[in-house]
Amino acid sequence: MNDVWILAEYHKGMIKEVSYELLAWGRSLADSLGSSLCAVLLSPKIETEKVNSLFEYGADVVYHCTDSSFEFLNCATFSCALESLVRERSPHILLGAATTTGRSVLPYLAVKVSSGLTADCTSLTIEKETNLLLQTRPAIGGNIMATIKTPEHRPQMATVRPKSKKPLKREIGRKGRLESIPFDPLWKDERMKVLEEYIHEGNESSIEEAKRVVSGGKGLKKKENFELISRIASCLGAAVGASREAVDRGWIGYSHQVGLSGKTISPKLYMAVGISGAVQHLAGIKTAEYIVSINNDPTSPIIQISDLAIVGDLFTVCGEIEKEFERRKVFS
Template identity: 50%
Template sequence: MKETAALPAAASGVWVFAEQRAGIVQPISHELLARGRRLADARGAPLTSVLLGPAGDDGLREMIRRGADRVLHVADPALQDFLPEPYSAVTAHLVRERRPDIFIAGATTTGRTLMPLLAVLCHAGLTADCTQLEIDPATGELLQIRPAIGGNIMATIRTPLCRPQMATVRPRSMKPAPPDPGRAGEIERLTVPPELLRSRVRRVAFEPADDEGGGIQKAEVVVAAGRGLKKGANFDLVRRLARALNAGVGASRDAVDRGWIGYPHQVGLSGKTISPRLYFCAGISGSVQHLAGIKTAEHIIAVNLNPDAQIFKVADYGVVADLFELLPLLTEKLEARKKSARAPGTEGSG
């Protein structure tokens, strides 16, 4: 028998795929709830969060506080770690039973692996790496918006015939939904048929990648530079300033392509999406592809010689200056401040 997902008329509700690691609900789940809540409100539909594997009660309740109306939790130990076969089989089972209209996941390693498998199992479509999701007010369809043709256009993709309408969105492309302690919702603890939990793949061990530069996705402050640095050795200026600010080091693709710094530092469409409290960048023009990576940065300070640089259109503070003069000056001030703050009996200055 052909396993076809529900026809559009029968499908209802917005689902998000929450992730846990070692039983801890991951931040991507709260980001997805923020997006999911907007979509569910626009559709006048309930928002459901699906979580596979172990998670504490508080983690589950936190998802309700952050926007879920219902949490579907399958806690079986076989789902402790992400394994493509049982995860896709269990998720497809839930989709067939409950027929969500929209199902979104993070474009994380898990989401990028799970969602294509699920799309095949449910005979649905999938738009990967969306930057924006909207509801078409005329049709109620999900508008899946993402860069296309080398990032030169924004494409809007619809799924009129299959359900669920499925999309992945980049981590940190939306702020997590803030918790509302008064929100009420339902937690459903489910068991699934044991045959769904079989896996031909076994998890042997987990070794974190050598995360050189990877810290920029977690850093509160990121100092970045681009082609304006003129040569790779000048990244020392950036690193020194970053140290003074306890910041991560980012870069434009141009700087990475020239081999001045490693790819893990790249910010933008084909690099990392970051969400620091402060993004300080120098010698970066502000191409659309670069800006795609800093949309959720809280504050942006840009240094550029060219007063018409695109980066100034998004910067909260723009400094028209030569980075080779400004960066060392700023670093010296910050270092002196740090030093005096450490010295007993002295007060910070500057």
């Protein structure tokens, strides 16, 4: 069997968007191989239309295992279920998202099924002569792109960076084969239990999953000024990021830090405000589609990797950006 599998992600009654991105990657690989694309969904009971959305975004088969223990991630439980499926059906390729879920479960599973795993890929293709998966990922702070193969072991496993591909256009009514997988109580791991979950408000959305990110750095001078970043972000419908300096000064939490010791992200737009662009910071944004910077120093390294750079006082410039958004609101 040459099947391509993706691990869909579930949260609070919903299938996460990143699952559809994985389907887009999987679809192109399955088409190159002439094989089927299968989505594995481990979740509590969920509405049928949600499951069907996986077909509409490109899956040919959905393996759905339902149990309340899939409400929150438990690596041992998830890995047991996946191991059993993988052993029974021997997929050629298994992809997960490079998220807190995928980056935890897939390594756990890779050991159980004795196969290799490549982290945080930004490109996946099939090598024509061998039908092997070519997995490309940035390494050494984004300075090199390494292409990796898993020649002997199966499945070939990779986690894929969120936002590295757009979901396919949803094809309403597209059908596939749904297979329900019975839950084996032996899979259940009781050693770890989630007691509570706190969900961020909308504007605190995670920077890895955001299409647009506005980040602030040292140039903002003090904590109160960081508000400016949140306001611009909210105008743009963007998530809020920060440089290490801003995080270390306590202006915003670590979950917002972009760079080598923070998050590596690939948004469509990255806007850096008052960030000079230390190598470590740049390492986190090299795969962003467009980079815009606002900074008063024309020699800042950030300008080298910007698509558009405004050299000026960030407070004046951001004030004007806010005014422009106001104007547009009035006229739209």
